[in-house]
């Protein structure tokens with residue numbers, strides 16, 4: 001499933017490229033004001049930080065929320081105390097778009113993550129051109145050479161890579177890369193199975209000084225407390241915020 005999601009995302013980017021060649025996107029990326037320093041914003045603190053996600057649907061959970069106005073939801077997240085906004089830009093299974101990312105960028109002053117299946121430099125330039133400050137890299141979807149190339153390009157463009165892992169081996173590959181912001185996704189993107197205890201098992205294998213993000217399956221304050229106790233600096237939350245009351249949930253999660 002992960003390889004199919006990635007192949008589709010790359011194919012869709014190739015289709016966009018036919019209309020908007022790399023040189024054009026690169027120029028738009030370089031014309032953007034500098035990206036926000038997400039490492040500073042997400043740095044470990046006394047309280048857990050929340051990366052709040054905008055997601056309409058997913059292959060594992062189906063339709064979640066209609067979300068007509070991504071920018072309005074992002075503003076709600078900002079008011080509610082989120083530290084960063086994650087925007088799904090994958091269209092086929094998640095119902096997102098780069099237009100969502102652009103409108104969110106214009107609406108908030110928080111760092112914004114492009115959440116997608118990124119495997120080519122073109123997609124990275126697209127992210128910056130749309131105003132992203134962070135770009136997701138899924139270790140399981142990329143070989144080491146591509147991972148290194150994309151991690152370098154994201155950094156060079158002033159953005160922060162969020163390097164997503166799902167095993168000790170992938171965490172080691174993230175460490176070798178010099179990743180400073182590393183996530184552990186509780187959901188296995190090849191089987192969609194959830195393992196809420198994976199973060200806890202991997203927590204002490206993070207490289208020294210890396211910011212530790214627990215991703216997925218946060219539905220309650222108790223889930224946040226569970227990840228926080230295991231050492232999470234930040235949690236990445238989608239479903240609970242798009243299906244529930246975002247302000248009430250954020251306030252409960254941030255009170256942990």
Ligand SMILES: O=P(O)(O)OC[C@@H](O)[C@@H](O)c1c[nH]c2ccccc12
Nearest residue numbers: 185215216217218236237238239240
């Ligand atoms: O909706 P949840 O269970 O709170 O999960 C959010 C986020 O972690 C999840 O959307 C996610 C994590 N890694 C991904 C990679 C691609 C697409 C989506 C994701």
